[in-house]
Amino acid sequence: MAASSTRSTSQLESEPGLPMTNIATAPARWRLKQPSIIPGFGLTLGFSLAYLSLIILIPIAGLFWRSAALGWGGFLSILMDERTLRALYVSFGTAFVAAAVNVVFGVVVAWVLTRYNFPGRRLIDAMVDLPFALPTAVAGIALTAIYAPQGWVGSLFMPFRIAFTPLGIVIALIFIGLPFVVRTVQPVMEEIDHEVEEAAATLGANRFQTITQILLPALTPAILTGFALAFARGVGEYGSVIFIAGNIPYVSEIAPLLIVIKLEEFNYAGATAIATIMLLISFAMLFVINLIQAWSRRRYGNA
Amino acid sequence: MPDQSRSIAPRAPRFRNPADEGLGAKLLLTFLALTFLLFFLLMPLVTVFVEAFRGGWDTYVEALVEPDAAAAIRLTLLVAVIAVPLNLAFGLAASWAIAKFDFRGKAFLITLIDLPFSISPVISGLVYVLLFGSGSLLGPWLKSFGIEVLFAVPGIVLATVFVTFPFVARELIPLMEDQGTGDEEAALSLGASGWQTFWYVTLPNIKWGLLYGVLLCNARAMGEFGAVSVVSGRIRGITTTMPLHVEILYNEYNMVAAFAVASLLAGLALVTLALKTILELRFGAGNSGGRH
Amino acid sequence: MEVTIQNIRKEFERFPALNDVSLKIASGELIALLGPSGSGKTTLLRLIAGLDFPTAGSIFFGDQDASHHSVQERNVGFVFQHYALFRHMTVAQNIGFGLKVRPAANRPPKAEIRRRVSELLEMVQLGGLEKRYPNQLSGGQRQRVALARAMAIEPRILLLDEPFGALDAKVRKELRRWLREFHNRTGHTTVFVTHDQEEALELADRVVVMSQGKIEQVGSADDVYDRPGSPFVFSFIGESSQLPVEVRDGTVLFQGQPIGSAEGAAGAGQLFFRPQDVELVEAQHALFGKITALRRLAGTRIAEIDIANDGHAPYHVEVEVPLHAPVELGSTLRFRPTRWKIFRNR
Numbered sequence: 053m054a055a056s057s058t059r060s061t062s063q064l065e066s067e068p069g070l071p072m073t074n075i076a077t078a079p080a081r082w083r084l085k086q087p088s089i090i091p092g093f094g095l096t097l098g099f100s101l102a103y104l105s106l107i108i109l110i111p112i113a114g115l116f117w118r119s120a121a122l123g124w125g126g127f128l129s130i131l132m133d134e135r136t137l138r139a140l141y142v143s144f145g146t147a148f149v150a151a152a153v154n155v156v157f158g159v160v161v162a163w164v165l166t167r168y169n170f171p172g173r174r175l176i177d178a179m180v181d182l183p184f185a186l187p188t189a190v191a192g193i194a195l196t197a198i199y200a201p202q203g204w205v206g207s208l209f210m211p212f213r214i215a216f217t218p219l220g221i222v223i224a225l226i227f228i229g230l231p232f233v234v235r236t237v238q239p240v241m242e243e244i245d246h247e248v249e250e251a252a253a254t255l256g257a258n259r260f261q262t263i264t265q266i267l268l269p270a271l272t273p274a275i276l277t278g279f280a281l282a283f284a285r286g287v288g289e290y291g292s293v294i295f296i297a298g299n300i301p302y303v304s305e306i307a308p309l310l311i312v313i314k315l316e317e318f319n320y321a322g323a324t325a326i327a328t329i330m331l332l333i334s335f336a337m338l339f340v341i342n343l344i345q346a347w348s349r350r351r352y353g354n355a
Numbered sequence: 356m357p358d359q360s361r362s363i364a365p366r367a368p369r370f371r372n373p374a375d376e377g378l379g380a381k382l383l384l385t386f387l388a389l390t391f392l393l394f395f396l397l398m399p400l401v402t403v404f405v406e407a408f409r410g411g412w413d414t415y416v417e418a419l420v421e422p423d424a425a426a427a428i429r430l431t432l433l434v435a436v437i438a439v440p441l442n443l444a445f446g447l448a449a450s451w452a453i454a455k456f457d458f459r460g461k462a463f464l465i466t467l468i469d470l471p472f473s474i475s476p477v478i479s480g481l482v483y484v485l486l487f488g489s490g491s492l493l494g495p496w497l498k499s500f501g502i503e504v505l506f507a508v509p510g511i512v513l514a515t516v517f518v519t520f521p522f523v524a525r526e527l528i529p530l531m532e533d534q535g536t537g538d539e540e541a542a543l544s545l546g547a548s549g550w551q552t553f554w555y556v557t558l559p560n561i562k563w564g565l566l567y568g569v570l571l572c573n574a575r576a577m578g579e580f581g582a583v584s585v586v587s588g589r590i591r592g593i594t595t596t597m598p599l600h601v602e603i604l605y606n607e608y609n610m611v612a613a614f615a616v617a618s619l620l621a622g623l624a625l626v627t628l629a630l631k632t633i634l635e636l637r638f639g640a641g642n643s644g645g646r647h
Numbered sequence: 648m649e650v651t652i653q654n655i656r657k658e659f660e661r662f663p664a665l666n667d668v669s670l671k672i673a674s675g676e677l678i679a680l681l682g683p684s685g686s687g688k689t690t691l692l693r694l695i696a697g698l699d700f701p702t703a704g705s706i707f708f709g710d711q712d713a714s715h716h717s718v719q720e721r722n723v724g725f726v727f728q729h730y731a732l733f734r735h736m737t738v739a740q741n742i743g744f745g746l747k748v749r750p751a752a753n754r755p756p757k758a759e760i761r762r763r764v765s766e767l768l769e770m771v772q773l774g775g776l777e778k779r780y781p782n783q784l785s786g787g788q789r790q791r792v793a794l795a796r797a798m799a800i801e802p803r804i805l806l807l808d809e810p811f812g813a814l815d816a817k818v819r820k821e822l823r824r825w826l827r828e829f830h831n832r833t834g835h836t837t838v839f840v841t842h843d844q845e846e847a848l849e850l851a852d853r854v855v856v857m858s859q860g861k862i863e864q865v866g867s868a869d870d871v872y873d874r875p876g877s878p879f880v881f882s883f884i885g886e887s888s889q890l891p892v893e894v895r896d897g898t899v900l901f902q903g904q905p906i907g908s909a910e911g912a913a914g915a916g917q918l919f920f921r922p923q924d925v926e927l928v929e930a931q932h933a934l935f936g937k938i939t940a941l942r943r944l945a946g947t948r949i950a951e952i953d954i955a956n957d958g959h960a961p962y963h964v965e966v967e968v969p970l971h972a973p974v975e976l977g978s979t980l981r982f983r984p985t986r987w988k989i990f991r992n993r
């Protein structure tokens with residue numbers, strides 16, 4: 053998706069003696085890779101950066117600063133606390149399982165939506181975005197109502213409990229992460245060249261071989277990206293989980309909840325430490341996602 | 356592009372396109388997909404409305420006009436009315452800078468914009484508590500001017516803005532990148548000013564993507580829970596938004612009322628999705644360029 | 648492997664893409680399916696491959712009726728216009744794929760597959776590129792990998808769907824020459840589809856000219872060029888002009904004037920001739936018209952001529968004019984076709 057604009061390759065920016073004819077403001081000129089007649093660079097970039105600084109950068113810097121104030125010792129002692137570790141384990145563990153389930157079913161859903169035609173397909177396709185548009189708290193209470201011991205589904209499985217256990221958390225996270233996998237995989241599936249499948253068939257591959265050896269490998273980067281996105285989202289999820297989780301410390305307490313609890317106890321240090329570690333892991337995930345995408349772009353390119 | 360026709364020679368076995376699985380496999384996959392979606396998508400949605408109307412229509416309306424609920428609705432709308440335009444302005448500015456220019460650090464900027472998606476909403480709220488709370492520098496300083504950020508509307512607006520600002524930008528950036536700079540350059544060469552170009556040339560080109568971004572931004576702004584929960588203090592009737600009010604009602608075991616308020620939010624989500632589908636039908640796949 | 652196509656009919660939702668097509672392809676020949684888009688040539692190719700089944704009719708591979716065999720069973724080598732290489736696999740993996748997916752009983756051991764892949768790469772003159780990925784290759788290289796991949800399964804017949812369509816002109820010329828030479832070396836029965844007549848005439852042993860789902864003519868390059876069997880073939884292959892004429896008492900009459908002699912029954916028809924098959928004359932009984940354009944073409948010139956048509960739009964023909972002839976724009980040219988073909992009106 054590179055911008056397809058026709059740009060002159062003049063060396064304006066490296067010749068200070070030349071009169072300024074372009075409209076991009078002078079101070080911003082050093083940043084532009086090539087001169088442009090389109091106005092507003094300085095204005096828009098400046099505004100964007102200011103906005104980002106105010107809203108994100110400064111607050112997050114504040115977090116890290118506070119966290120640094122704890123010192124290594126303080127930081128580690130909070131982290132190594134049993135309750136914290138268990139909460140992190142619950143958060144990451146359930147997010148992983150939910151993302152994995154979403155990968156399996158998400159690929160199936162994307163396949164069915166992309167390749168088959170049946171009445172109501174459009175409607176169902178639109179519905180896939182529901183977890184994205186529905187407030188997390190609403191999802192939370194609805195899921196609890198269904199899977200609680202008195203709920204429709206929960207009562208069927210009694211005495212095996214679904215809600216108020218880690219399993220309930222997984223279910224909530226599956227709901228939350230569903231669109232991530234489907235929407236990441238769908239466009240790639242739509243782009244798959246029909247001829248490639250026919251080519252595999254002419255070479256003697258049966259349908260199963262074609263799917264497993266040709267189609268799924270081509271989808272792998274998208275699947276991995278979808279998994280990473282669903283996972284990252286699931287780790288931090290709060291609203292849809294706290295109702296169904298039961299929130300029993302050491303058992304079904306998620307890390308974000310622990311942060312809130314610490315805040316209510318005015319244990320800012322504790323909250324900060326946990327938040328920092330979660331943030332670092334989030335950044336790592338973002339980094340991994342970018343790596344996956346860069347690798348796949350390089351490998352597969354535009355063959 | 357080869358045709359997907361099914362031609363049947365009268366005395367011959369049914370042809371199967373080599374790039375297709377058999378009917379049996381197709382039915383199985385479709386069944387799996389639909390069952391999965393039914394369980395995980397449809398059931399929760401239906402439950403909201405079933406539980407909301409469990410007590411009948413009167414109880415439903417009562418729950419909504421009750422003073423605290425009404426206050427929550429008003430607050431939610433207020434926050435949305437402030438946060439969404441702010442994020443709209445940012446989205447336009449950022450996508451203009453990113454799509455129309457090539458500069459050092461562009462990739463970093465894009466990553467920065469994606470940040471709220473990877474951060475837990477609780478942390479989004481936490482950073483503001485740290486920034487404006489009693490132990491910080493800014494908090495007491497602002498308080499001396501009579502400006503309360505935390506446990507008041509400004510804090511809620513800030514947290515909401517943090518969580519929802521990527522939406523408009525993420526819709527617009529791929530869209531504008533695809534469109535390139537040709538149209539704008541043409542307008543400029545014909546003598547239009549920057550603002551004229553933006554208003555008459557750029558804006559019409561992106562209007563559907565813009566609308567969808569605003570819709571999503573709005574839906575999330577009104578539905579945000581975690582971040583707002585942390586900064587608002589949940590003072591009933593004063594700093595509770597609709598999602599928070601739902602939580603309060605739920606914790607008091609006032610299920611019907613909780614679901615009643617929740618149903619409004621669910622209705623909003625459905626309207627958002629419906630509008631999105633209509634937009635896509637009208638404008639084709641071109642408007643939603645971004646990955647969600 | 649010889650292929651016999653018998654009375655094939657293919658309908659797409661009632662639209663006949665192929666209408667009663669019959670053809671015999673000899674073993675080891677290089678045959679071209681030539682025609683404009685919509686002629687049904689690609690459909691026919693896909694039917695031979697098994698990527699689609701006929702609505703009626705049969706396809707024989709040798710003595711076997713393969714009409715309803717699946718594509719996997721037919722063991723054909725198919726090369727697509729856009730290569731259809733597997734992007735996530737190396738060149739070696741692409742070529743070896745057909746061997747790898749064979750059922751265990753027929754699958755050669757890994758070492759053997761590797762050996763064959765190297766051999767094939769050498770054959771298509773891409774030795775040493777085993778570990779490259781498709782996106783690291785040029786268009787011409789990709790197409791040769793696609794060919795090697797198709798050859799790896801030792802197909803009974805090679806089918807190429809506009810194999811050079813996606814390449815630029817120079818590469819196309821080179822690969823054309825290369826394909827002919829490749830075919831001479833290996834001797835596989837090869838069918839290729841093209842809309843480029845130059846390509847078909849240059850490469851193929853025989854050319855099958857198709858139009859609107861029917862075969863217009865089958866023959867060598869000389870046959871279709873010098874002895875075209877229908878108006879379509881005459882006008883599709885090479886340059887041509889046409890005029891309505893009447894045959895009466897062994898004479899060809901245009902607008903009532905005799906311009907030559909012809910055998911056969913009396914009646915109206917269309918006379919086709921090529922620009923280079925005319926002579927410039929001063930005689931009475933000739934065609935004449937105003938030169939509206941004059942352009943240089945290699946060692947000669949082409950004149951575009953408007954012949955008057957009594958109030959209606961003039962007939963437009965093209966005539967080759969030697970460089971030394973004293974003609975100019977706007978002047979009247981008198982000429983007579985020396986070779987022509989008359990197709991009677993039905």
